[in-house]
Amino acid sequence: MKPAELAQKFEGIFGARPRVFCAPGRVNLLGEHTDYNDGFVMPCAIGFSTRVAISPRPDRKLVIRSEDFAEQLEFDLDHLPRQGTGVWSDYVLGIAVMLKEAGHPVSGASLLVRGEVPIGAGLSSSAAIEVASALALMSLNGTRLSLPEVAKLCQRTENEFIGARVGIMDQFVSCLGRAGHALLLDCRSLEFKLIPIPENIRLVICNTMVKHEHASGAYNRRREECDEGVRILRQWYPKATALRDISLEQLEQHTSEIPAVVYKRCLHVVSENQRVLEGGKYLTDGDVKHFGGLMRDSHLSLRDLFEVSCRELDIMVEIAESLEGFCGGRMTGGGFGGCTVNLVKAADASRFAAQIAERYQASTGITSDVYVCSAANGASAD
Numbered sequence: 548m549k550p551a552e553l554a555q556k557f558e559g560i561f562g563a564r565p566r567v568f569c570a571p572g573r574v575n576l577l578g579e580h581t582d583y584n585d586g587f588v589m590p591c592a593i594g595f596s597t598r599v600a601i602s603p604r605p606d607r608k609l610v611i612r613s614e615d616f617a618e619q620l621e622f623d624l625d626h627l628p629r630q631g632t633g634v635w636s637d638y639v640l641g642i643a644v645m646l647k648e649a650g651h652p653v654s655g656a657s658l659l660v661r662g663e664v665p666i667g668a669g670l671s672s673s674a675a676i677e678v679a680s681a682l683a684l685m686s687l688n689g690t691r692l693s694l695p696e697v698a699k700l701c702q703r704t705e706n707e708f709i710g711a712r713v714g715i716m717d718q719f720v721s722c723l724g725r726a727g728h729a730l731l732l733d734c735r736s737l738e739f740k741l742i743p744i745p746e747n748i749r750l751v752i753c754n755t756m757v758k759h760e761h762a763s764g765a766y767n768r769r770r771e772e773c774d775e776g777v778r779i780l781r782q783w784y785p786k787a788t789a790l791r792d793i794s795l796e797q798l799e800q801h802t803s804e805i806p807a808v809v810y811k812r813c814l815h816v817v818s819e820n821q822r823v824l825e826g827g828k829y830l831t832d833g834d835v836k837h838f839g840g841l842m843r844d845s846h847l848s849l850r851d852l853f854e855v856s857c858r859e860l861d862i863m864v865e866i867a868e869s870l871e872g873f874c875g876g877r878m879t880g881g882g883f884g885g886c887t888v889n890l891v892k893a894a895d896a897s898r899f900a901a902q903i904a905e906r907y908q909a910s911t912g913i914t915s916d917v918y919v920c921s922a923a924n925g926a927s928a929d
């Protein structure tokens with residue numbers, strides 16, 4: 548459906564002409580579980596977006612609807628909850644709450660959401676709805692925040708209103724991604740560099756269609772294990788405030804003094820940061836082959852050290868490696884299910900997509916969704 552049709556639909560429901568804002572999901576090429584360790588990541592925005600249509604209301608209500616759900620939710624702007632209750636509208640509401648808390652004006656509004664980012668696939672449908680909602684709500688009052696500030700507001704919404712201790716990666720690239728480019732982000736300084744992805748390369752995203760139950764609890768536990776690693780390492784490196792500040796050589800000097808599980812988590816993060824920096828150089832040189840090698844190392848590290856892969860992700864990666872046109876691939880996102888991302892030669896991409904779906908089905912019995920994508924632009928007004 549075209550954006551104009553969303554506006555038309557909105558008019559049919561609310562009787563007013565809306566403005567429409569759009570924000571994409573993302574796929575991460577390299578740098579997993581490094582963002583909340585003040586490290587480096589290299590995601591791209593993708594061509595699946597969430598759109599939020601908005602118009603002002605004369606009262607003090609937020610009225611929120613989505614094309615995907617039947618109900619209409621209404622909230623009183625003067626009595627907003629402090630925390631989400633686990634419903635889809637939390638992502639919109641949470642933005643309003645965080646804007647207000649930061650001292651920005653929030654006025655009555657009607658909103659209609661259209662989400663095209665597959666939900667629960669690890670492609671950041673939540674960042675997409677947050678960013679689009681932030682731009683929409685800000686537009687009613689002329690609130691001007693830079694895009695990195697918008698990303699931070701959206702991350703705060705996840706951390707404080709939704710209760711997920713996520714890093715900044717997803718919201719940042721949803722705001723600032725660029726078509727045809729990967730975004731190498733320093734999650735501490737928020738400095739970033741856009742690196743062109745060679746034109747003859749496609750991103751083939753393969754959804755395992757599984758989402759393991761324990762994912763969000765396990766995510767938070769991984770964060771705690773990383774924090775514990777920092778606490779221990781500070782005995783020897785008191786200036787370190789995050790795993791970002793620890794080198795591989797430093798870590799390896801203390802193998803026997805750190806509990807085995809915590810050590811493995813730290814080793815993943817420290818080496819993954821190095822891979823992103825190295826990968827940035829390879830990609831800048833158009834060296835997809837060596838970049839692909841780092842993606843493979845990243846997958847093995849996520850599987851064996853950080854332990855966030857699962858059988859289905861491993862199978863998907865293994866099949867990809869045997870197919871024509873494959874240049875590199877790995878699990879992407881938080882893990883425990885969700886998607887793999889593969890760099891595939893454009894000429895082979897559609898055959899690759901058909902074959903991987905067929906072989907994954909043969910070995911798991913699961914019908915997967917496979918998307919052939921290119922890096923897309925970040926958030927915008929339609």
Ligand code: GLA
Binds near residue numbers: 581583713880881
């Ligand atoms: C999720 C979080 C991100 C990041 C990844 C893992 O997508 O939202 O902040 O931590 O997991 O790299």
